[in-house]
Amino acid sequence: MSRDISMRAEYAFWLLPVLAYFVFGENLALLSQIAITALFVLSLDLILGYAGIISLGHAAFFGLGAYAAGLLAKYGWGDPLLGLAAGALVAATAGFASSFLVLRGSDLTRLMVTLGVSLMLFEAANKLTDFTGGVDGLQGVEMQPLLGLFSFDLYSKTAYWYSLAVLFLLFWLARRLVRSPFGLSLRGIKQNVTRMPALGTPVHRRLVAIYSIGAAYAGVAGALLTQTTQFVSLDVMAFSRSAELLLILVLGGSGNLYGALIGTIVFMAAHHFLADINPQYWQFWLGAALVLVVLFARDGIMGMLRRLVTRGAQ
Amino acid sequence: MQHLKKTIAAATLALAASLTTQAAEPVKIGLVLPMTGPFAAYGKQIEHGVKLYLAVNGDTFGGRKVELIVKDDSPGTAGDVSKRLAQELVVKDKVDILAGFALTPSAFAVAPVATEAKKPMVVMNAATSAVTTKSNYLVRTSMTLPQNAAPIASWAAKNGIKTVFTLVADYGPGYDAEGQFKKTFVAAGGQISGEVRVPVKNPDFAPYLQKIKDTKPDAVFLFLPPGAETIAFMKGYTERGLAAAGIRLIATGDLVDEDILDAIGDPALGLITSFHYSEAHKSPGNKAYTEAYYKAYPKDRPNFMSVGGYDGMHLIAEVLKKTGGNTDADKFIEAAKGMKWISPRGPISIDPATRDIVQNIYIRKVERVGNKLQNVELDHVADFKDPGKQ
Numbered sequence: 045m046s047r048d049i050s051m052r053a054e055y056a057f058w059l060l061p062v063l064a065y066f067v068f069g070e071n072l073a074l075l076s077q078i079a080i081t082a083l084f085v086l087s088l089d090l091i092l093g094y095a096g097i098i099s100l101g102h103a104a105f106f107g108l109g110a111y112a113a114g115l116l117a118k119y120g121w122g123d124p125l126l127g128l129a130a131g132a133l134v135a136a137t138a139g140f141a142s143s144f145l146v147l148r149g150s151d152l153t154r155l156m157v158t159l160g161v162s163l164m165l166f167e168a169a170n171k172l173t174d175f176t177g178g179v180d181g182l183q184g185v186e187m188q189p190l191l192g193l194f195s196f197d198l199y200s201k202t203a204y205w206y207s208l209a210v211l212f213l214l215f216w217l218a219r220r221l222v223r224s225p226f227g228l229s230l231r232g233i234k235q236n237v238t239r240m241p242a243l244g245t246p247v248h249r250r251l252v253a254i255y256s257i258g259a260a261y262a263g264v265a266g267a268l269l270t271q272t273t274q275f276v277s278l279d280v281m282a283f284s285r286s287a288e289l290l291l292i293l294v295l296g297g298s299g300n301l302y303g304a305l306i307g308t309i310v311f312m313a314a315h316h317f318l319a320d321i322n323p324q325y326w327q328f329w330l331g332a333a334l335v336l337v338v339l340f341a342r343d344g345i346m347g348m349l350r351r352l353v354t355r356g357a358q
Numbered sequence: 359m360q361h362l363k364k365t366i367a368a369a370t371l372a373l374a375a376s377l378t379t380q381a382a383e384p385v386k387i388g389l390v391l392p393m394t395g396p397f398a399a400y401g402k403q404i405e406h407g408v409k410l411y412l413a414v415n416g417d418t419f420g421g422r423k424v425e426l427i428v429k430d431d432s433p434g435t436a437g438d439v440s441k442r443l444a445q446e447l448v449v450k451d452k453v454d455i456l457a458g459f460a461l462t463p464s465a466f467a468v469a470p471v472a473t474e475a476k477k478p479m480v481v482m483n484a485a486t487s488a489v490t491t492k493s494n495y496l497v498r499t500s501m502t503l504p505q506n507a508a509p510i511a512s513w514a515a516k517n518g519i520k521t522v523f524t525l526v527a528d529y530g531p532g533y534d535a536e537g538q539f540k541k542t543f544v545a546a547g548g549q550i551s552g553e554v555r556v557p558v559k560n561p562d563f564a565p566y567l568q569k570i571k572d573t574k575p576d577a578v579f580l581f582l583p584p585g586a587e588t589i590a591f592m593k594g595y596t597e598r599g600l601a602a603a604g605i606r607l608i609a610t611g612d613l614v615d616e617d618i619l620d621a622i623g624d625p626a627l628g629l630i631t632s633f634h635y636s637e638a639h640k641s642p643g644n645k646a647y648t649e650a651y652y653k654a655y656p657k658d659r660p661n662f663m664s665v666g667g668y669d670g671m672h673l674i675a676e677v678l679k680k681t682g683g684n685t686d687a688d689k690f691i692e693a694a695k696g697m698k699w700i701s702p703r704g705p706i707s708i709d710p711a712t713r714d715i716v717q718n719i720y721i722r723k724v725e726r727v728g729n730k731l732q733n734v735e736l737d738h739v740a741d742f743k744d745p746g747k748q
Contacts, residue, residue: 070450073442170529179529180486181437181463198474199449269438275467277437284433323393323430324402 049353057302061208072200074316079207080268082308085292086211086218086301087261092290093298094222095254096234097146100155100286101162102262105135107281109263111169111176114185114276122188124271128210131267132260139259143252159283166281182276196272203272210268214261219301221257230254234299295337297344306345382683385422387674388447389458390468392434399617400434400460400663404482406655407667408457411675414650420678427451434460437467444468448475454685455480457670460663462486469493478677478690482670483663486534487746490714495687497694497713499673499706500666501634503531504746506610507538507581509719509739510632514577514608515546522548522608523575525566525591527582528555535581535610538745543579551575558583563594570600577606584618592625606630611733614724616659619731626724626731634717635662635703638732647702662703669701673708709743716743 064075084106091097109131116122116130146157169176176182189195194202221227229245240247270276279285296307314333318326341348389408391401405428417424429443440463447453448471456472457480459465465484469492472479481489481498490498514522522543526532532555540550552573554566570578578600582588595601611633614626637648637660647668651660673694678685680693695710706717719742722733 071446073445073449077438077442173533179435179463179531180488181466183466183492198445198471200445273438273441273467274470275437275441275463277435277463277467279433279436279463280438282433282436319430323428324398325394326430327394 057305058212065204069199072204074312076200076203076207076272077269078308078312079204079211080265080272081292081312082305083207083211083214083268084262084265085289085296085304085308086215087258087265088289088293089298089301089304090218090222090261091255091258092293093300093303094227094234095230095251096237097251097255098151098154099146099158100283100290101158101160102258102289103281103283103285104158104162104165105139105259105262106266106269106285107162107165107169108138109135109266110270110276110280111182111266112263113267114182114270115175117185117187117271117274118182122186124187124190124206127187127271128264128267131263131270133263135263135266136256136260140252140256143255146255147248147251159286162281162283162286166278166283169278169281176278177276179278181278185270185274185276187271187274196274200272207268207272210264214264215301215305218261222301226250226253291334293344295334295344297346300344300346303344303346306349310345382422384425385419385455385678385683385685386425386427386451386453387455387457388444388451388453389426389428390431390440390443390447390456390464391428391458392432392460392464393428393430395432395434397434397460398432400483401430401458403617403658403661403663404458404460404667406651406658406660407482407664407669408671410647410650410654410664411668411671413654415672415675419675420681420683422678422683427453431464435463437463440464441467441471444471448477453477455674455690457674458482458667459484462489465489465496466492469496472496472687476687478685478687478694480670480674482666486531487744490712491747494713495691497673497691497708498715499669499708501662501715501717502744502746503534503610504538505717505742505744506612506632506634506719507535508542508745509721509742510579510608510610510630511539511542511548512546512739513630513632513721513737514579515543515548519576519606519608520549521551521575522577522579523551523570523573524553524579525570525582526553526555526580527558527587529558529583531583532558532581534746536579539579542745556582558587561587561590563591564598567594567598567600570605571598571603574603575605577608580607580609580613582613584612584615588613588618589622589625592622592629596625601628611636611662611722614733615663616661616733617663619724619733620659623731627726629724630721630736631724631733632719632721633662633733634719635665636720636722636733636735637661638722638727638734639703639720640735641700641702641704643700644702660702665702669699669703669706672699672701673697704738705741707741712744712747714744714747716741718742 112130112134113127196202232240292307292311297303318329393401431440455478459481460483462484472495473493479496483500487502526536609631611631616637677693698707704718718738720735721737722735725734
């Protein structure tokens with residue numbers, strides 16, 4: 045019965061973006077960036093929500109993906125799908141390499157190491173001005189039409205369907221992943237890391253794998269942002285992006301894939317409307333809303349929804 | 359068909375404008391500025407200038423009423439955010455003109471939108487030289503970094519400064535300032551006795567100051583992000599006796615702009631800088647401007663960014679007067695090219711070749727005037743073009 049309800053809820057949820065296309069046809073630029081941010085939050089959810097690896101430097105992988113796709117397009121390989129693959133590959137490699145550093149310590153050390161790695165990459169991108177454009181940003185990113193058919197337009201129609209399709213596909217993959225034995229072992233590690241080796245789970249290897257996958261997801265999100273905006277600013281690697289990411293995930297509810305999506309939608313929509321009403325002091329209201337959420341729904345919006353549904357069923 | 363429609367619409371508008379001012383549709387100007395976050399002060403000052411222009415000169419341009427739509431592109435350095443907001447302004451709010459742009463990444467990211475949507479884009483601050491090359495519909499009313507760094511170098515060479523030690527922050531604008539200064543100063547016969555790049559955030563100046571003191575240059579050329587770092591440097595400079603040792607300090611004027619001059623305080627006294635605007639500029643235009651500014655915003659001081667916003671609006675107003683309220687990008691830019699007027703900062707014009715600003719660059723010295731620190735102008739280079747594009 046409840047399985048039936050959640051299935052129906054899932055179908056309904058994925059109909060929303062299609063509806064949104066017709067209802068908010070003038071806001072497609074914002075909607076594409078919501079989809080991209082949702083994918084980015086999803087990538088953090090995989091490593092934090094499922095495997096319990098806390099990170100304050102996840103924007104590093106986002107930025108690597110963004111620069112990889114940007115540089116590729118700048119030097120003539122402007123095919124969007126190729127750029128996505130490159131973004132994923134570069135970020136996954138960096139994620140794999142840095143996972144050995146990150147996984148050495150416990151939570152606080154991880155916080156520091158992830159932050160350190162992202163700051164180093166940020167400074168490297170800042171310094172290599174000939175390569176990345178430094179603070180001025182990378183220019184001359186020219187994208188070819190998607191699949192040779194759809195060019196990126198001012199109304200962001202292509203950008204929207206493209207971002208949405210990538211998000212849907214990767215979400216579906218992530219959903220399969222977390223429900224697989226691999227995903228279950230990750231949850232086990234999160235809940236009791238000392239017990240899992242006794243059950244024969246190679247803890248370290250599992251964590252390396254999920255950290256690399258999370259990095260690849262972030263890289264794809266970064267590549268998407270580059271391709272749909274045809275510009276890379278140094279800000280893609282900034283600490284503020286990592287921090288905001290964590291905020292959105294907590295708001296939506298971590299350890300739940302839909303939490304990542306709903307958190308992003310609520311956060312970015314609130315940001316957008318509050319900033320339109322009051323461009324100077326909107327952050328006050330956003331802050332107030334976040335405090336309320338943490339006070340009255342500790343496990344985020346998804347947790348709140350779940351409690352409402354259970355109460356309704358009783 | 360689309361063209362025909364546009365032409366008819368434009369003709370109707372022009373006709374309507376000539377018959378009656380009430381019937382014309384408002385002209386919508388979309389302002390993309392950082393109103394929150396680390397660069398909120400920039401957005402605030404530019405917005406002040408924009409609104410002050412409308413308050414002083416009326417809000418009807420070429421027979422059409424002006425409607426402002428402000429979008430916060432905080433943090434101001436994220437091109438994706440600025441670009442998205444500009445797209446929304448064009449697609450959803452249907453603005454006629456894009457304006458604002460406090461920082462270079464935001465101007466770079468939005469330029470293709472202006473080109474694609476065929477909307478005039480008025481840059482009111484972003485100061486990297488190459489900004490105006492990114493779209494043919496772009497025009498700038500602020501300044502460029504090389505435009506301000508070159509005159510101080512020529513001035514130094516002419517005024518008995520033979521050796522200079524350069525100290526700049528380790529980031530893009532720092533390299534630009536250092537590069538232009540060295541080029542001009544060496545060409546004028548000067549010598550660089552040492553150079554150092556310091557971290558952008560929280561550098562410890564003690565070792566650098568000691569090294570400069572030992573090198574004994576005639577002057578130090580300084581470029582740091584305006585704010586806390588500048589204050590720390592100036593304090594150290596006085597305390598370690600560099601000023602007493604006769605080493606002079608020269609810089610570009612953004613270091614001591616009116617917004618932060620009071621925070622630096624007395625250590626700034628005697629600093630010689632080159633810049634395009636000073637609150638203390640002596641002209642009837644500036645007197646009227648500063649008086650109107652203080653009346654509208656008694657808590658802030660008018661600075662170069664507010665003037666950038668003010669002049670941007672002036673440009674739009676004059677262009678629309680010329681085109682009879684027509685905002686078609688090609689006509690707009692054609693009308694803007696070569697335009698000349700007297701700004702609060704002095705005489706300025708738009709270079710017809712580059713669409714960039716041509717203006718006087720002043721050599722100023724920080725002095726106490728009444729109970730306020732001011733940049734008092736000593737000398738100037740007239741009608742100076744951006745050397746970064748030559």
